Amino acid sequence: MKAKHFLNLTLILILVSTLAMVGCEGDQGPAGADGADGADGADGSDGTISEFTYVGDKGEACSHCHASTVQQVAMTGHGHAYESLDADSLENPYCVQCHTTGWDRPVSYGSDDWMTAPNADVNGFDDYFGVEGDEAAERRMALEGVQCESCHGPMGPDFNDHSPGLNFATMGTHDPENIVADDIVSDCYPCHSTQFEGPSGDFTGGYATSGHGSVSGGSVEDFNMEHYAHIESCAGCHTSEGFIAASDMAFADFDFGDTVNFIGCVTCHDPHMGDGGAGNPAQLRELGPVALSYTFPYEPDDAEAPTMTGFGTGQLCANCHKGRRDNANVASQIANGYAHFGPHHSAQADLFIGYGSYEIDGATYDRTHVHQSAENACVDCHMVRETELHGTTQDFAFHNFRPEIGTNCSGCHGDSFAEDDVETFQGTIEGLMDDLAVRFNYADYHDMEENWDSTAETVTVWEREAAYALFFIIGDGSLGVHNPDYATDLLNAAIAHYDANSEAF
Numbered sequence: 001m002k003a004k005h006f007l008n009l010t011l012i013l014i015l016v017s018t019l020a021m022v023g024c025e026g027d028q029g030p031a032g033a034d035g036a037d038g039a040d041g042a043d044g045s046d047g048t049i050s051e052f053t054y055v056g057d058k059g060e061a062c063s064h065c066h067a068s069t070v071q072q073v074a075m076t077g078h079g080h081a082y083e084s085l086d087a088d089s090l091e092n093p094y095c096v097q098c099h100t101t102g103w104d105r106p107v108s109y110g111s112d113d114w115m116t117a118p119n120a121d122v123n124g125f126d127d128y129f130g131v132e133g134d135e136a137a138e139r140r141m142a143l144e145g146v147q148c149e150s151c152h153g154p155m156g157p158d159f160n161d162h163s164p165g166l167n168f169a170t171m172g173t174h175d176p177e178n179i180v181a182d183d184i185v186s187d188c189y190p191c192h193s194t195q196f197e198g199p200s201g202d203f204t205g206g207y208a209t210s211g212h213g214s215v216s217g218g219s220v221e222d223f224n225m226e227h228y229a230h231i232e233s234c235a236g237c238h239t240s241e242g243f244i245a246a247s248d249m250a251f252a253d254f255d256f257g258d259t260v261n262f263i264g265c266v267t268c269h270d271p272h273m274g275d276g277g278a279g280n281p282a283q284l285r286e287l288g289p290v291a292l293s294y295t296f297p298y299e300p301d302d303a304e305a306p307t308m309t310g311f312g313t314g315q316l317c318a319n320c321h322k323g324r325r326d327n328a329n330v331a332s333q334i335a336n337g338y339a340h341f342g343p344h345h346s347a348q349a350d351l352f353i354g355y356g357s358y359e360i361d362g363a364t365y366d367r368t369h370v371h372q373s374a375e376n377a378c379v380d381c382h383m384v385r386e387t388e389l390h391g392t393t394q395d396f397a398f399h400n401f402r403p404e405i406g407t408n409c410s411g412c413h414g415d416s417f418a419e420d421d422v423e424t425f426q427g428t429i430e431g432l433m434d435d436l437a438v439r440f441n442y443a444d445y446h447d448m449e450e451n452w453d454s455t456a457e458t459v460t461v462w463e464r465e466a467a468y469a470l471f472f473i474i475g476d477g478s479l480g481v482h483n484p485d486y487a488t489d490l491l492n493a494a495i496a497h498y499d500a501n502s503e504a505f
């Protein structure tokens with residue numbers, strides 16, 4: 001899947017050194033790995049790196065061409081992962097394996113089996129661990145922390161090959177039985193099993209069982225067949241590559257090849273620090289304001305047009321979790337009907353900020369709701385929970401993305417708040433949804449969702465106006481929880497609109 005579009009580094013270096021010779025200027029910097037540095041080039045390697053499979057040195061050899069990336073990575077948690085270990089754990093191979101570069105022999109807790117493990121020997125940290133002598137100490141120092149090569153693969157001994165690995169998948173395979181993937185590139189899993197399996201290690205709290213990670217039972221091919229996710233307009237939210245291409249300039253014209261991946265670690269996390277720099281400790285990719293697609297009653301360019309903004313890490317989710325129909329499309333749906341009537345299945349940001357459904361002329365809607373006081377919006381209810389970890393209680397981001405009634409809500413609702421309370425509220429909303437469906441002569445709203453044909457000639461414009469709110473609430477999926485007030489108002493206004501028109505009819 002890797003696109004071989006980068007220039008051959010040897011060629012670049014030859015080109016640079018040729019220019020240097022022509023210019024005949026002060027070009028006597030240290031020799032590069034396989035050639036001289038250019039006139040205005042940074043120092044090349046001192047020539048010793050080529051004997052090692054891992055170049056190391058925190059990307060020093062890369063900074064000539066990738067200077068800002070090297071600086072950014074140094075500021076992330078990965079950049080100082082080795083410094084996080086205390087003196088005792090520095091002697092503990094179990095701890096060191098994930099806090100250094102090129103450790104290729106997994107060590108289980110409390111074990112010293114690693115010495116004989118039959119893995120490839122590639123001059124990583126493990127090959128110098130416990131070895132005496134200055135050279136070994138120097139090599140260990142070169143491989144401290146989670147460096148470029150932890151994710152891009154070893155780039156020596158022939159550095160000039162410059163064949164970095166790039167992987168947009170999460171761990172190469174989604175089969176929990178077979179996770180320790182064949183290719184080590186961009187494998188977050190070996191170090192981040194906690195996020196994949198959940199803090200209890202039984203997968204329930206982790207990415208492995210989330211909707212993001214288990215679409216269509218795990219086959220990208222099946223998913224494409226079913227949902228056409230390869231087509232341009234879907235890929236931006238349904239695939240890792242599509243989202244990265246849309247959000248990272250460096251990948252705007254990248255040829256990702258034919259295989260696409262689900263939403264995985266690198267879809268949401270940009271290991272080169274992400275959006276907003278060092279103020280973004282979780283290295284999240286997109287945290288800026290997100291405009292809704294359907295901006296009624298405003299035009300998209302209006303200053304007042306509804307935007308989800310100021311919700312911290314929850315901003316990330318809104319990039320994909322918004323209804324994706326625009327003003328023209330909704331107007332056309334109301335006028336003519338549509339095979340997929342309503343917003344896209346993902347109108348969560350819309351409901352949350354209290355916009356984004358078709359609204360009945362003259363009706364009033366309460367857009368603000370106390371849930372908007374959740375600082376990180378989606379993330380506060382769907383991910384972060386106080387968790388007992390390593391003997392202390394701390395905030396931990398659950399990567400199954402399911403809201404947990406209880407822990408996620410008790411901070412505001414108190415400890416007695418339970419599943420029942422939520423279901424009672426959702427039951428009220430479903431009652432209103434049924435009331436509307438019954439008016440359309442359906443048994444309940446599920447019946448209407450399945451069987452109503454908005455394009456049928458007998459269906460009137462005012463019926464479509466009334467029906468939209470129902471499909472909006474269905475598309476959101478929280479049965480009103482995301483914004484109880486706006487949801488209630490939408491359904492009540494729709495029912496009133498139906499009644500007023502059917503009486504007049």
Ligand code: HEC
Nearest residue numbers: 003005006007012055061062064065148152155164165166
């Ligand atoms: C002499 C310059 C130079 C040096 C030194 C260099 N690179 Fe690159 N690198 C490039 C160029 C040029 C590209 C292609 C950029 C493009 O196509 O947009 C590239 C692309 C990449 C890519 C993207 C791969 C792809 O498929 O597009 C990665 C990852 C990368 N380099 C990692 C590294 C790492 C890690 C190091 C240090 C160990 C390094 N590079 C050192 C010049 C360099």
Ligand code: HEC
Nearest residue numbers: 077078080081084098099146150187188191265269282283
């Ligand atoms: C070689 C092991 C290793 C690999 C591979 C690795 N990480 Fe990490 N990661 C760590 C360690 C160790 C830390 C904690 C750093 C520290 O000490 O603060 C960390 C921290 C993080 C953090 C920040 C959380 C924090 O506490 O600072 C994020 C986000 C993250 N990693 C995401 C990823 C993603 C996404 C990938 C795959 C593209 C990945 N990591 C690959 C070891 C690794």
Ligand code: HEC
Nearest residue numbers: 084085086089092094095096097098099190191192193194
């Ligand atoms: C399987 C890989 C792995 C092993 C083994 C491991 N760590 Fe980590 N460590 C990580 C990752 C990944 C993080 C990032 C945060 C997270 O996952 O919650 C981390 C975070 C940390 C942090 C917090 C850094 C911060 O600034 O927040 C400390 C301290 C730490 N580890 C120490 C240790 C010690 C001590 C051991 C050995 C007992 C150890 N680690 C073993 C992967 C590992």
Ligand code: HEC
Nearest residue numbers: 059062066069070073078146147148151186250266270271
């Ligand atoms: C934790 C894993 C991880 C680490 C550490 C890491 N990268 Fe990357 N890198 C990625 C992933 C994933 C991508 C592709 C998606 C993206 O840009 O986030 C990538 C893309 C790139 C690209 C191509 C896109 C661009 O931004 O130009 C370059 C170049 C690159 N990395 C260089 C480096 C260098 C140099 C270092 C070390 C200083 C480094 N990376 C450290 C995971 C990592």
Ligand code: HEC
Nearest residue numbers: 227228233234236237319320321322324345346475476477
């Ligand atoms: C703006 C981002 C976005 C775009 C663009 C997008 N989707 Fe979605 N889609 C989502 C989100 C987010 C969900 C999950 C919503 C949920 O679970 O409530 C979803 C859910 C779905 C589902 C239901 C999935 C299931 O397993 O229940 C289907 C089917 C679907 N989308 C098809 C498509 C198709 C086909 C396209 C292109 C024509 C497309 N989507 C474009 C964001 C988007």
Ligand code: HEC
Nearest residue numbers: 170188192195196207212263264265268282313379396397
């Ligand atoms: C749908 C987006 C998304 C995906 C996919 C995702 N993450 Fe995260 N991750 C987040 C968000 C948002 C946070 C920040 C939560 C917060 O505000 O504390 C986070 C936090 C983290 C942290 C910080 C430490 C913690 O509290 O857990 C690590 C490490 C991390 N993610 C690793 C991963 C890994 C590894 C994967 C792949 C298995 C992954 N993430 C997949 C969105 C995502």
Ligand code: HEC
Nearest residue numbers: 210211212215237238243263267316317320378379382401
């Ligand atoms: C790159 C786009 C994208 C981002 C970013 C994203 N999601 Fe999703 N999400 C999707 C798609 C697509 C689906 C539908 C997957 C499917 O077909 O089941 C989905 C599904 C879900 C589901 C339903 C899961 C299930 O079990 O059915 C939840 C809940 C969810 N996302 C929450 C979040 C949260 C919270 C965030 C932010 C931390 C987030 N998402 C970020 C695209 C995204």
Ligand code: HEC
Nearest residue numbers: 317321348349352371374377378381403476477478481482
């Ligand atoms: C006040 C807490 C809260 C906030 C804030 C919140 N959610 Fe939810 N979300 C819930 C609850 C509760 C449900 C309903 C779960 C159920 O009925 O099983 C839900 C349902 C969902 C679903 C449907 C899941 C499914 O299985 O179909 C998605 C997707 C979702 N939320 C995404 C988001 C996004 C994206 C945001 C931010 C814009 C967000 N949520 C904000 C609590 C919250």
Ligand code: HEC
Nearest residue numbers: 370371373374381403404405408409412413422425481484
């Ligand atoms: C930031 C604080 C906060 C968080 C977090 C929060 N809520 Fe709320 N929620 C409120 C407040 C305040 C009210 C309004 C009080 C009321 O109407 O009883 C409310 C109202 C509600 C209502 C409407 C009750 C009614 O009968 O009108 C539901 C349902 C609800 N919350 C569910 C949840 C769920 C489920 C979660 C966790 C997944 C959650 N909330 C998390 C603050 C919060």
